[in-house]
Amino acid sequence: MNADVCVQRTRHPSRSSMALILFRAFLTCPDACVFQMVQDPTQFDVLVMPNLYGDILSDLCAGLIGGLGVTPSGNIGANGVAIFESVHGTAPDIAGMDLANPTALLLSAVMMLRHMGLHDHADKIQTACFDTIRDKKVRLKSLLGGLQYFCSFKSKFQTMKAACL
Amino acid sequence: MAAHSAVLSASKIMNPFWVGRLGNTAKVFGTTLIRHRNKTSLTPPPAKYGGRHTVTLIPGDGIGPELLNHVREVFRFTCVPVDFEMVNVNSALETDDDMNNAITAIRRNGVALKGNIETKHTLPASVKSRNNVLRTSLDLYANVMHCQSLPGVQTRHKNIDIVIIRENTEGEYSSLEHESVSGVVESLKIITRNNSIRIADYAFKLARERGRRRVTAVHKANIMKLGDGLFLQCCREVASGYPDITFDSMIVDNTTMQLVSKPQQFDVMVMPNLYGNVVSNVCAGLVGGPGLVPGANYGRDYAVFETATRNTGKSIAEKNIANPTAMLLASCLMLDHLNLNDYASLIRNAVLTTMNETRLHTADLGGQGTTSEVVQSVMRVIQSKGQFTAEL
Numbered sequence: 001m002n003a004d005v006c007v008q009r010t011r012h013p014s015r016s017s018m019a020l021i022l023f024r025a026f027l028t029c030p031d032a033c034v035f036q037m038v039q040d041p042t043q044f045d046v047l048v049m050p051n052l053y054g055d056i057l058s059d060l061c062a063g064l065i066g067g068l069g070v071t072p073s074g075n076i077g078a079n080g081v082a083i084f085e086s087v088h089g090t091a092p093d094i095a096g097m098d099l100a101n102p103t104a105l106l107l108s109a110v111m112m113l114r115h116m117g118l119h120d121h122a123d124k125i126q127t128a129c130f131d132t133i134r135d136k137k138v139r140l141k142s143l144l145g146g147l148q149y150f151c152s153f154k155s156k157f158q159t160m161k162a163a164c165l
Numbered sequence: 166m167a168a169h170s171a172v173l174s175a176s177k178i179m180n181p182f183w184v185g186r187l188g189n190t191a192k193v194f195g196t197t198l199i200r201h202r203n204k205t206s207l208t209p210p211p212a213k214y215g216g217r218h219t220v221t222l223i224p225g226d227g228i229g230p231e232l233l234n235h236v237r238e239v240f241r242f243t244c245v246p247v248d249f250e251m252v253n254v255n256s257a258l259e260t261d262d263d264m265n266n267a268i269t270a271i272r273r274n275g276v277a278l279k280g281n282i283e284t285k286h287t288l289p290a291s292v293k294s295r296n297n298v299l300r301t302s303l304d305l306y307a308n309v310m311h312c313q314s315l316p317g318v319q320t321r322h323k324n325i326d327i328v329i330i331r332e333n334t335e336g337e338y339s340s341l342e343h344e345s346v347s348g349v350v351e352s353l354k355i356i357t358r359n360n361s362i363r364i365a366d367y368a369f370k371l372a373r374e375r376g377r378r379r380v381t382a383v384h385k386a387n388i389m390k391l392g393d394g395l396f397l398q399c400c401r402e403v404a405s406g407y408p409d410i411t412f413d414s415m416i417v418d419n420t421t422m423q424l425v426s427k428p429q430q431f432d433v434m435v436m437p438n439l440y441g442n443v444v445s446n447v448c449a450g451l452v453g454g455p456g457l458v459p460g461a462n463y464g465r466d467y468a469v470f471e472t473a474t475r476n477t478g479k480s481i482a483e484k485n486i487a488n489p490t491a492m493l494l495a496s497c498l499m500l501d502h503l504n505l506n507d508y509a510s511l512i513r514n515a516v517l518t519t520m521n522e523t524r525l526h527t528a529d530l531g532g533q534g535t536t537s538e539v540v541q542s543v544m545r546v547i548q549s550k551g552q553f554t555a556e557l
Binding site: 031034035059 | 385417418419421422423424425426439442443445446447449450451454455474475476
């Protein structure tokens with residue numbers, strides 16, 4: 001395990017212009033990483049890995065935070081080309097019934113706004129989203145299954161809209 | 166010899182008392198006490214030299230040597246009729262002489278208990294992982310790991326009882342890589358029909374023998390259509406011969422997500438090599454960590470026992486803080502394999518009593534105990550059963 005300290009100028013306007021980033025070459029095999037992830041995921045910050053390990057670890061981490069219904073993602077390519085998407089399924093059984101959890105796609109849109117440099121809008125929507133999830137009265141059935149309360153997507157959206165303003 | 170017979174007769178009489186006194190531990194682990202009496206295929210080698218077995222011992226690196234010393238200490242104390250033939254493997258050497266000696270010794274004795282041998286990244290790529298070489302040379306095709314929640318260990322999920330069967334000789338661990346163009350490396354993942362049928366058959370046989378109801382094949386056949394597709398097809402073919410056992414399959418990324426959210430849904434899982442590595446580590450983390458779970462590698466003719474997650478533990482070596490539970494339970498699996506079931510039950514119960522009732526935990530479980538304190542506690546529990554023992 002090596003530790004190198006790098007200084008990286010960040011382009012994020014709301015953060016200080018010089019950010020100290022600790023780069024730790026955590027030479028870990030995926031097996032050692034996963035059991036540490038399961039036992040104490042807070043020790044990790046940013047992870048970089050090849051394709052297959054990323055597939056496995058990203059789903060594992062999604063399971064730790066509540067499932068694919070709340071997990072955003074983005075695919076970044078060269079020259080600023082990017083596609084942001086939720087990674088859950090198409091769920092045809094609940095399509096058009098006002099039951100789907102919008103969190104994953106909404107947070108993916110927040111990632112997109114950050115990618116475009118629209119940080120203020122991104123922060124506003126993200127804060128509203130998190131506050132709405134924290135509010136126990138307005139929670140979709142698909143989140144942490146078995147909850148007593150569930151509501152329609154529309155009412156969740158109304159709550160978030162109110163929080164944004 | 167007379168003392169040995171007396172020990173065995175005494176243990177047969179004392180058995181009912183042990184089950185009563187263990188209380189809660191026995192209720193939870195009732196099946197554990199007798200599970201290893203029924204195991205798949207393999208006939209253990211005959212005891213040699215006057216009723217005593219000889220087992221190859223490979224200390225390995227990191228915490229391996231100290232934990233195996235503790236195993237020998239417990240065996241000596243309990244008067245287990247096993248002698249160890251120690252074979253050291255120096256992981257810093259590039260030559261294969263050490264490994265060849267170890268493999269020859271295991272072929273001679275049939276059974277081994279080992280610590281993990283470090284794979285140094287500074288050595289050239291042509292030097293393969295010694296652990297891998299051992300498994301492939303001896304054709305130890307099945308890695309079996311039984312993950313059970315322990316009542317004395319605080320974890321987020323309870324009532325986990327999963328058996329993981331991992332194909333141990335091919336897949337992504339075939340060590341076949343080449344760099345045809347500079348900066349472009351190709352790694353070959355080998356999946357063969359023979360080995361896939363063999364491991365699937367092992368899984369279903371084990372499930373039937375242990376009274377398990379469901380086998381789940383873990384794969385990534387949507388992406389690796391030929392490789393994992395073949396594995397899945399072989400599992401389905403074998404499943405058709407076991408109509409009493411439910412068979413289903415799950416993609417590996419979904420599997421890890423389900424494991425961390427609802428692990429109780431799984432019963433027996435069978436999978437190729439790399440997914441087995443990942444899934445077994447996830448399950449070890451779910452039940453309390455790598456210090457708790459023993460592992461076994463079975464082949465047609467040989468068996469090698471070690472900790473399930475195969476960690477070297479270099480950072481905690483020689484500090485007397487490593488958790489000896491996994492290695493002690495692995496030695497119990499070895500004793501079951503040698504048909505020394507009474508000794509296996511005795512040591513296993515003592516370890517589980519220390520873990521669940523005395524609750525003497527090492528640092529990895531959030532406790533203050535040292536390795537030696539845990540081992541001393543295990544030996545005290547063994548002594549308290551009235552067993553004939555050596556001096557503490």
